[in-house]
Amino acid sequence: MKLVEQLRGRFGVEFVLRVLGVASSTYHGWVARQADPSDREREDRAITAEIVDIHTASGGTYGSPRVHQVLRRRGVRVSRKRVERLMRQAGLPGALLRKQWRTPSTRQDPRTAPAPDRVNRDFTAPAPDRLWVADATRIRTGEGVFWLA
Template sequence: MRFIDEHSHLFAVALPLRVLGIAESTYYAWRKQAEQPSDRDLVDLGLISNIHEIWEASGQTYGADRVHRQLCRDGIRVSRKRVERLMKQQGWQGAFLRRGWRGGSTRQNRSQMPAPDLVNRNFTADRPEPVVGRRRDPDPVR
């Protein structure tokens, strides 16, 4: 729809809509909605700014539940599911470290050299063959 709207000065709107199988009334309804957003859309824009302030102040760790609780404390009445929907649309999520938030909480700087191994650890086995199953006694006297 945006492409058709941006290039409507180059060609008639009816032709590409017919090719795409979209009714003209759908296009004009979309255009009217973009020019005159509903009251709910305007309130959502205000909520998005409030949610973003809370989410940023938390260091991007608050999820929808905590953001919703903070909005309630601030006196803004809104449902938790609406907060979830708006956060999901913006791509914002809280940290869930128990489940491995984006691969863990530690962020490595790949351009830096890793710390040297000062202990000189050696993780190789002493035996040439791998030990599988139960342990065998090296000196069976029984």
Template sequence: MTALLDEHPGLGVECVLRELHIASSTYYRWRRAEREPCERKCRDVELTEQIRQIHADSGGIYGSPRVHAVLKREGIHVGRKRVERLMREDGLAGVSPRRKGFTRRDPKATLAPDLVNRDFTARRIACGSQTSR
């Protein structure tokens, strides 16, 4: 909205707002927010700097739960979800723990010889030939 009026300075602000059914107070509140960000955004910038520092001190290992715990230990009252959001917006992520996987067999490898001559074929029992006990 504000970009439209910036691109076309010849248009009257009040006329455009009237056509778009937007209150003039809303437009001027948007303008003020561009010049002077709200307290929450300023605090987010400060927190992001602290989060970056904690993340860097950990060698890039700490994720949001550990970063949140460090902030809490330092006496900074902030929500866990806010730390998650700020880390996500800043592109910071912790290292996930290693998961125990499974071994995949190399399809080109030769199979080991069967030294005990195993036979896994099942015997078939006919339905009518069962003996009674």
């Protein structure tokens, strides 16, 4: 119908509708609904405005379940499916958490033998400076990888 609105000045409404194969009653019904939307459409517009506010405040990370939760806290009674539909219509996606593949920091050669255990898992030292043991842990942060030794 928006195409008909765009082309009506150049070609006329009836001609565009005939070319598109759309009944004129469909077009005129759409025009009437645009001028006087139903209560449901008005509610949808108000809820969509709230949803856009919540989605923007979350940095675009909230999906329909969290947006629905915030709406309920604000006292707006609406189903999660309706929130989902309105978000889809408004083009508001939530952040996708993808399963990330864990890659080891060191790629082992399967043909080589592992390093020998020279202390036989006994980490007690008879005197200072006799036994040295180390470990490194990889910690992922928002700014990159952090190594703790």
